[in-house]
Each structure stands twice: as C-alpha cells, then as structure tokens.
Amino acid sequence: MTVQTQEEVREIVNFSPDGLVVTSFYLNVDATEFPSDAALQTSLDSLMHTAESRRKDMEEGLSHEATESLRGDLTALREFFADDLQREETKGIAIFSCSAQNFWQVIQMPMPVGNQVYFGPRPHISPIATFVSHTKPTAILLTDQQHARIFTMSGSEVREWTDFEDNAPQRTAQRGGSQSNYQRRSDQWKQHHIDHAAELVLKLLQHYPFDWLILGTEVQSQATLEQALHPYLKDRVVGEISVRIDADSAEIIEKAEEIREQVESRHIDTLIEQIQEFAGAGGRGAIGLEKTLEALNEQKIHILLLQQGLVHQGSECPNCGMLFADQQKTCVACNEPTRPVDDVIDLAVQKAIELGSTVEVATEFEKLLPIESIGAILYY
Numbered sequence: 001m002t003v004q005t006q007e008e009v010r011e012i013v014n015f016s017p018d019g020l021v022v023t024s025f026y027l028n029v030d031a032t033e034f035p036s037d038a039a040l041q042t043s044l045d046s047l048m049h050t051a052e053s054r055r056k057d058m059e060e061g062l063s064h065e066a067t068e069s070l071r072g073d074l075t076a077l078r079e080f081f082a083d084d085l086q087r088e089e090t091k092g093i094a095i096f097s098c099s100a101q102n103f104w105q106v107i108q109m110p111m112p113v114g115n116q117v118y119f120g121p122r123p124h125i126s127p128i129a130t131f132v133s134h135t136k137p138t139a140i141l142l143t144d145q146q147h148a149r150i151f152t153m154s155g156s157e158v159r160e161w162t163d164f165e166d167n168a169p170q171r172t173a174q175r176g177g178s179q180s181n182y183q184r185r186s187d188q189w190k191q192h193h194i195d196h197a198a199e200l201v202l203k204l205l206q207h208y209p210f211d212w213l214i215l216g217t218e219v220q221s222q223a224t225l226e227q228a229l230h231p232y233l234k235d236r237v238v239g240e241i242s243v244r245i246d247a248d249s250a251e252i253i254e255k256a257e258e259i260r261e262q263v264e265s266r267h268i269d270t271l272i273e274q275i276q277e278f279a280g281a282g283g284r285g286a287i288g289l290e291k292t293l294e295a296l297n298e299q300k301i302h303i304l305l306l307q308q309g310l311v312h313q314g315s316e317c318p319n320c321g322m323l324f325a326d327q328q329k330t331c332v333a334c335n336e337p338t339r340p341v342d343d344v345i346d347l348a349v350q351k352a353i354e355l356g357s358t359v360e361v362a363t364e365f366e367k368l369l370p371i372e373s374i375g376a377i378l379y380y
C-alpha cells in the first residue's frame, strides 16, 4: 500500500506485537546513486547481510515464535526484492514487517533514504519523517467555463478523481430571448458550474481528508470560485496555479508541487516565529535540543520542528525511555543508569511520532538556525 498521511504512519508506528520483533528495513534505490541494477543489487546484498548477522546476534534472547517471525521477515524481504524492482520515481523504500502477525507495509518514497535495518518492539519510522512532512495531502481543483478536473496528491501517489463537463445553454437554442436574458441565464449557468465543482471538492474532503487545496482557473473566475467554496475549503486554499484545463496531468502536478514546497517553506517560517514568540512569553515554545528533549520527556510536544540531517549524540534511559542531549550518568527521572546513543535526534523523532506529535522537517539549508536547528510548540 501507499502510505499517505501522518495518521497512516501513526497506524504503522502503533503496531506493537507483544513479545515479537518488528523489522524495519530501509533501502536507498536512488537511480542517481545506483544507476545500474547490479550496483543496486550489491547494496541490497550488503544490507541483507547486515540484517542476517544482526538477527543471529539477537536470537538468543528471543522466544521461538519471535525467532521464527524474524526469519520470516527476512525471507519475505528477499522474495520482495527478488522480483524486478520498478524504481521509476522511487528513490527510497521503507518496509515494515512482522511475519507472525502478517504485518507487511511497503512505503515507496520520491526521496532517498540511508540503508538501515532495525529490529525492535515497534516499527522504526523516524527516517521517513521528511517524506511525511513534505507530502501533506493536497487537492487540486481546475476549472474553466465548462470543465472541472480534480486531483489529489499525497505521499508518492497522484490521483485524478474526476474530469467533467457541464453543458452550457446554447444561444442558438433560445427563442425570443433578449440579450440580457441570455446573459442572465449564462451567468446563472456559470455559477451553477462553479458551485457544482465546489460541491464535489467538499465531498472529496469527507472521503479523502486533505490539508491543502490548490486552485487553477482563469483569472476572471478566481474570485467567483473562491466565493463558492465552503469555509472548510477556503481555509485550505494555499495557492493558485496557471495551467490549461486540458494540460497533461504531469504538468499540473509539477506546478502544484512547486506551490506545495513554497507553502511548506512559509509554514516552517510561521512555526519558527511561533516557537520564538512562545518560548519568550509563557513557555509554550522550546528552542534548542536540550529544551526540546525536556518537553518531549514530559510528553508536551504538539509540533516538533527540526532541520533535515540533524544528528546529535546523547543518552537514553533504558528503564523509562527519557532522552538527554548529553551523557547523563543516571536518569533524572528514575535514577537508573543511562546508556549513550549515537543519534538522540532519531530517537526523539521516533518518540514524538509515537506520542502523536506532528513532526515537521525543514529541508532548506540552515533554515532553523534561529532556533538552534530544533524546537517545538508545546500543548501547554
């Protein structure tokens, strides 16, 4: 299946088979890095080899059922990759598996990931945070005088839902109608067409929740179209594209993606401002790693914002799961000895998603310097 939203990612992350192990497998299939199938195969073989040796290391501590499940995961992975991989737009693949529970999820992403394999009590999802935060479900409504087309894009999936034509009243078919009558009827009809399109998009929202709506129309109809939209839809309008109604869908999507990236960038600017404002005023904002981890440990994070590629050593309490930005000897919460971790950011993102926080990743270079590359908006 194609995973679309943070909600669906949350469903994956909440999968927790008691006593069994979940395999999380990340493979970089980016054609710019692995142009030939042979190069990709070598990379895959190496990752499978790592997975096998880690599985052997782990098995001593596992039940028979967990061991069998883990072996089943690796067999399923080998079978999956034995078929010719259709890479096309895909640059990164994430697979989550727990064979004893028939749990198997594949996410194909238009962005590369680092090769990694994790075995744990839950799916390890943090490497796809960028993918999720940059592919918010978006609808596109194109209209002209007579036609309307509706698209959605989400994750790596693009769909055209409908393409319809409302038949205009024919001038020649009217008898004795004055020019003003015709004009009135024509205006009413145009309004009907616009309302019809707006109504369909509202219906779509109920079946397919989207965060953002992009409009494409002739300039003179823009205002009419916006007026016709239900308030739920108006709130979601983030921009307009200029494109012919009969344009190739690839061209439409490309233009919409440009808008989406701009909106994502503005959205992150707003979050930075809010974090700064809240951190100053009443404590509802956290700036920098230490404060952010404190808020995370207290389960107070509503939105976690971080710079893509941020890595930081730290420590973790194996007993209660608290995360620290430095090498604490003992956990401040439960006094148990902590253990050092190579990348506390990865664990923080994972924990935030598990706790239901929204994770936003800034991909523009040094975008988050004003908040020391990581920060958060808190619930209270």
Ligand SMILES: [Zn+2]
Pocket (backbone or CB within 6 Å): 317, 318, 319, 320, 321, 322, 331, 332, 333, 334, 335, 336
């Ligand atoms: Zn602790």
